[in-house]
């Protein structure tokens with residue numbers, strides 16, 4: 001079983017931090033010392049994306065649960081190569097990471113990425129992002145249904161929260177989740193920041209934070225996120241002791 005699957009099964013809120021390829025050995029060491037649960041490797045934003053380099057970086061994070069993300073430009077990422085190259089990277093990474101994140105909109109490669117991840121027992125996160133707005137509930141529900149259909153373990157819905165109403169809509173989506181699909185729901189932007197701390201209480205399985213100086217809109221720093229989660233979730237530290 002992947003480390004990530006075991007962590008997810010614990011039911012305790014988990015914190016992910018995104019990492020890039022600026023000195024992987026050092027940042028991996030810092031991540032472990034800080035107590036990061038999930039290291040998201042934002043391969044789309046790496047300086048170098050040749051397989052050898054990417055795998056060497058992933059290996060540095062090997063003691064942590066690792067999540068490989070090669071985000072398309074269409075969904076706010078920095079991937080500048082072809083879809084075929086992106087698929088090759090996912091294929092190379094799948095045996096060496098705990099989880100992969102692929103956008104539902106990446107239709108050309110999505111099903112192959114999912115099949116490859118499954119072959120290696122890597123957790124599949126099917127993702128959906130809207131950096132401008134939070135769509136209507138029907139649209140969000142359709143996203144969740146599609147993630148279930150493609151065989152994801154988790155669906156991640158990350159949308160810009162421009163109002164409290166948007167946050168409520170995301171909360172409604174989360175609390176009406178299907179039983180057989182894990183949910184990660186994030187309201188981006190300042191109005192959405194509270195979702196990063198309180199949506200785990202509604203069932204969102206992973207919250208994203210940052211270490212250093214590259215936050216995504218509305219993210220809280222890792223230390224601050226952990227402090228708040230420890231304050232609001234008495235069982236937060238249970239995932240460390242396995243109790």
Ligand SMILES: O=C1C[C@@](O)(C(=O)O)C[C@@H](O)[C@@H]1O
Nearest residue numbers: 018069158186188208216219
């Ligand atoms: O999609 C997500 C969520 C995110 O965009 C956030 O808002 O926390 C951060 C990304 O690194 C991650 O892949």
